[in-house]
Amino acid sequence: MPESIVTILDIAIGGLLLGGIYALIAMGLSLQYGVARVLNIAHGEFIMIGAFSTFTLYTVLGINPLVCLAIVGPIIFIIGFLLHQTLFTRLRIAAPNPGAYEASSLLAAFGLLFVIQNLALLGWGADFRAYSYLNFGVNIWGAIFSANKLVILGFAVGIGVAFYLFLIRTRLGKAIRSAAQDPQTASLMGVNINRVLSICFGFGALMAGIAGVLISMRVPLNPAMGLQYTLIAIIVIVLGGLGSIPGSFIGGFILGIIGEVVTHFEPSLSLAAYYFIFMLLLLVRPKGIFGK
Amino acid sequence: MLEVSNIDTFYGKAQALWDVSLRIDEAEIVALIGANGAGKTTLLNTISGLLRPASGSVEFLGQRIDGLAPHTIVELGVSHVPEGRRLFTDMSVRENLEMGAYTSGAWKRKEETLEQVYQVFPALKERGGQLARTLSGGEQQMLAMGRGLMSKPKLCMFDEPSFGLAPMLVLEVFQVMKSLREQGITILLIEQNVRHTLEIADRGYVLENGRIALEGESKKLLKEELIRKAYLGL
Numbered sequence: 001m002p003e004s005i006v007t008i009l010d011i012a013i014g015g016l017l018l019g020g021i022y023a024l025i026a027m028g029l030s031l032q033y034g035v036a037r038v039l040n041i042a043h044g045e046f047i048m049i050g051a052f053s054t055f056t057l058y059t060v061l062g063i064n065p066l067v068c069l070a071i072v073g074p075i076i077f078i079i080g081f082l083l084h085q086t087l088f089t090r091l092r093i094a095a096p097n098p099g100a101y102e103a104s105s106l107l108a109a110f111g112l113l114f115v116i117q118n119l120a121l122l123g124w125g126a127d128f129r130a131y132s133y134l135n136f137g138v139n140i141w142g143a144i145f146s147a148n149k150l151v152i153l154g155f156a157v158g159i160g161v162a163f164y165l166f167l168i169r170t171r172l173g174k175a176i177r178s179a180a181q182d183p184q185t186a187s188l189m190g191v192n193i194n195r196v197l198s199i200c201f202g203f204g205a206l207m208a209g210i211a212g213v214l215i216s217m218r219v220p221l222n223p224a225m226g227l228q229y230t231l232i233a234i235i236v237i238v239l240g241g242l243g244s245i246p247g248s249f250i251g252g253f254i255l256g257i258i259g260e261v262v263t264h265f266e267p268s269l270s271l272a273a274y275y276f277i278f279m280l281l282l283l284v285r286p287k288g289i290f291g292k
Numbered sequence: 293m294l295e296v297s298n299i300d301t302f303y304g305k306a307q308a309l310w311d312v313s314l315r316i317d318e319a320e321i322v323a324l325i326g327a328n329g330a331g332k333t334t335l336l337n338t339i340s341g342l343l344r345p346a347s348g349s350v351e352f353l354g355q356r357i358d359g360l361a362p363h364t365i366v367e368l369g370v371s372h373v374p375e376g377r378r379l380f381t382d383m384s385v386r387e388n389l390e391m392g393a394y395t396s397g398a399w400k401r402k403e404e405t406l407e408q409v410y411q412v413f414p415a416l417k418e419r420g421g422q423l424a425r426t427l428s429g430g431e432q433q434m435l436a437m438g439r440g441l442m443s444k445p446k447l448c449m450f451d452e453p454s455f456g457l458a459p460m461l462v463l464e465v466f467q468v469m470k471s472l473r474e475q476g477i478t479i480l481l482i483e484q485n486v487r488h489t490l491e492i493a494d495r496g497y498v499l500e501n502g503r504i505a506l507e508g509e510s511k512k513l514l515k516e517e518l519i520r521k522a523y524l525g526l
């Protein structure tokens with residue numbers, strides 16, 4: 001195969017791999033911000049917790065990181081759910097209007113960021129940690145990818161599609177969609193709005209946690225690693241259109257591919273490119289690709 | 293069936309309802325009349341649990357419901373079709389109707405109820421797969437009403453169902469009200485169209501500045517000086 005085609009394939013698959021993670025974390029934040037109205041600046045901390053938990057479970061107890069998905073996921077869901085039931089639901093009820101709630105919940109999320117980060121510092125220390133798992137090359141039409149990258153992509157796509165079907169097909173999924181559009185009317189239909197919003201927040205945390213488990217197979221871990229992912233998730237949900245779950249999913253892949261193309265030419269510019277796209281979007285099409 | 297007793301309701305510090313009492317008996321159509329800002333919607337919101345009264349009580353079938361959450365009140369059999377339709381515009385017509393049957397009791401029977409609602413509003417059946425926002429104004433109102441019936445309510449409260457509709461469609465809305473009552477559904481109706489409303493209603497209440505100014509049988513209300521002057525332009 002000619003060299004140039006291998007390069008393009010390399011970039012395309014690399015972009016999808018990166019995009020899979022972006023899609024997952026953005027869908028999570030989209031549930032928390034688009035539906036539950038909490039701009040959860042501590043979103044990345046759930047990624048970090050997912051990653052460090054996996055690191056410990058694998059290196060200390062020898063539990064397979066893919067099995068960790070099934071352990072860490074539900075635990076983080078429950079943490080997210082309870083956090084929303086206690087902290088954010090109270091703030092929501094206390095707020096005189098939705099705008100005031102967005103402000104107070106953002107501040108609370110900031111506090112959460114520092115609390116979680118400092119607890120992680122206490123538990124795991126400030127050093128970078130890493131482990132090796134499924135780290136062998138797989139040849140796809142001449143381009144070599146490490147197996148763990150492909151596993152990450154498979155899970156990200158699988159979880160994204162499964163969640164989309166859940167939203168479309170199930171009773172709870174429909175309740176989530178109706179609550180995203182008009183929580184007050186949803187409550188008139190019989191939807192327990194506090195519970196559904198807490199479930200959304202829990203799902204958002206779950207997706208961050210799962211992304212963390214997957215990321216830990218590839219990147220060195222550090223308690224301060226979360227914020228960069230939060231920022232990327234914010235860019236993606238604006239790109240995809242606030243409140244649109246499919247928009248976040250597709251937006252994640254678009255940003256991943258852009259990131260990979262930029263990295264191919266100048267690796268140090270990929271974050272700068274993200275912010276450039278973000279500013280451009282806010283100026284030209286603030287409602288994003290799928291926004292209304 | 294429904295007994296609202298001496299309620300005061302506030303928006304923040306502003307009082308919107310003053311000592312309001314209202315009674316609805318089974319299989320009645322009760323009209324709620326009043327100018328914009330008189331407190332009609334506030335009263336409906338207080339009954340359905342979106343607002344809590346500061347004092348007074350709301351009883352439904354002998355049970356206190358003031359202070360309960362809206363989703364619990366629907367479960368007990370009170371449906372509220374809100375002002376301005378408030379459809380889930382990004383969901384299909386069918387999904388909107390399904391949401392109307394969200395309570396656990398209604399969800400199990402939703403296919404059966406769906407057929408009954410399609411009989412009342414045949415146009416909705418053809419449009420089942422369409423997004424709600426692509427419907428015409430009249431169809432959207434039919435959908436809002438159909439959605440309100442999907443919970444199989446004992447009492448259904450409609451907030452200006454004919455607002456913004458063409459005269460032909462307005463008549464259709466009143467026809468639907470009558471046929472619902474024949475099916476045994478009790479109705480609380482807010483309407484701008486005072487003459488038509490009082491013609492189909494059994495009794496009526498007139499709200500003025502958050503207080504009940506008049507109440508009585510519709511036939512008598514139609515003869516009242518206040519109503520004739522203020523609402524019928526006679």
